[in-house]
Amino acid sequence: MGIDVLGPLTIEGDQKALGRRDRVVVAALAVHPGEVVSAEQLADVLWGEQLPPSWPKVVQGCVVRLRKVLGTHAIETLPLGYRLVVPLDEIDAQRFDRAVVRARELLAADEPERAGVVLADALTLWRGRPLTELDGWDAARVETARPAA
Known part of the structure; x- marks a missing residue:
């Protein structure tokens, strides 16, 4: 399983397998692999300040669909949010x-x-501008602006 964010987001090299919202959620989780990202943070990156009333169900739906693509254990649900738990080598x-x-x-x-x-x-891992799905999200801006490890 490969999650590539150093350019347009792809899963296993397939850019079209996920809808926009699902791409945003997996990209947001991939910015902080192994760390908890709250449902509120995911809603913020999806809609900004204009949250629809159904936002909790929409975020849940994204996670359900992503588990079908990434594997049932790839995203954990925790009391404070969600955590991407794929091996770090799977994220470019x-x-x-x-x-x-x-x-x-x-x-x-x-x-x-x-x-x-x-x-x-x-x-060679770079295929374009990174984290394009997360334009405008502060956490992604910080990530793309930081110097390489």
């Missing part, structure tokens, strides 16, 4: 961050050629 942004850390280690070990190879491989 996480793989990129780990590659940057590895390249720095190689540079510190005076292995610039190997560091260059690791970074070149990491750059």
